[in-house]
Amino acid sequence: MIELHRVWKVFSVGPVKVPALSDISFRVAKGECVTLHGASGAGKTTLLRLLYREELPTEGDIEVLGCDVPALRVREVAALRRSIGVVFQDAKLLPGRTVYENVAFVLRVLGTPRREITPRVFDALRRVGLSARAQAYPAQLSQGEAQRAALARAIARKPLLLLADEPTGSLDESMAGEVIDIIKDIWARGTTVLFATHQARLAAALHQRTLHLLSGRLVKDEG
């Protein structure tokens, strides 16, 4: 499902080279739920961005869903991303659209038949417990609800792989717990999950394999 081999990512700030990831290698099998744990600046976000080709590695091989990610052409990147759901810390909901419209929007732009959109949107909202908030706008949602709406948007497309980049980063304990439960449910239904967090307690709460990043290096692979 995911395979990284000796991946380096170095950012250039003027003449200065800043390594964000150093010699990262690991594999994630289909159906696994893996937590990526590390402090802020450890390289979690950069690593996830490499997986959905928002960044290119400076060196090394990356394979996701059978694709040689750095070698993909623009059209192939779009095709890869259609199989990946991505959730961010800031939810990235469209402020001018309701929760329903936010979820439906991605289905529409991907050409989902009209008759399938409403059932799929409500199925996704039901799974994250937001059916009653379908007509609410993002500004009317709590942070936890916004994050659940973002998860609904990601799972409505039925992705093979879910990349969650600190989705609980700005949530209190109970809201974070709700999000973790939803992620567990998504994983239980067969989606491979890579969940990035800086909170060691949440990493442990998933009771799954955890990759520990420290200053851009993979220092421990446990579980």
Next chain:
Amino acid sequence: MLGFLIGEALRDLHRAGRVAVAAILLTTLSLAALGGFWLVSTNVGQAAEQWRDRVRITVFLKQEPSAAETDELVDRVQAMPGVAAVRYVSKSEALGTLKEVLGKDASVAEQLPTNPLPASLEVMLNEQGATPEGARGLITRLSELPETDEVSGGMDWVDRLARGRRLLDVIGLGIGAVLAVAAILTVTTATTLVLHLRRQELEIMRLVGAPELVVRLPLLLQGMLQGLLGAVMAIWVLIAVYALAGPHLEPLVNQTLGLERLTFLKPHTVVGLMLAGTMLGGFGGWLARGRTAP
């Protein structure tokens, strides 16, 4: 999917607000200017055509031929390329015409000791002869006839009218082109503004792997819609100006150009203006996409 894309384009148009309105108005202005010059040019061209049909070349003869010579001369001229018809005007007929023109002063002509007017041939031109080159060639051939004293008439002033029409076309195209560039830039600005407003949507679209066409098409459609709306408004403006000013201008046009009534643009020209507006707007939308492409 197409319904969704059109819906998105309309939503974008609404979001662009006053900039979109400015783009539509500039498109209206550029196409109204172009259409206005086209309208004037069409009518001037029609006048030139009409006058070209009425052009006569008069061949004044050295001396009045006999009846047999007249028939032979008329047949010879009739056989020349560019000639539609030939009419012989005798000296006495010419004098009669002069008297008609003089009216109550016709007695002046009667006091002349001899008829000073020459016999002549009135040559009507066919399509081939009614061109500047055709008329010049025919005048040369008529001048070379041994019976010819002088040839008058021709296409000079019709030529000038045609040149004036071409000048109008060039001025119209020039002004239209300048305004069209302004309209394209405004449409580009409106679309760029929408791109800025839509940056979050575009980011989501890219992240979920939306096809490039789905990202690009609403912007193109938005530009095309602005252009089309501008073109429709320009045509309304032209119709209104034609309906309001036409009846007041017709007497003047009748006296100066000899046109009985002004004509509006032909349907294919109207369709052409609408297409031009749509393409102009589409180009503006496409330019905006190019400027902000990741």
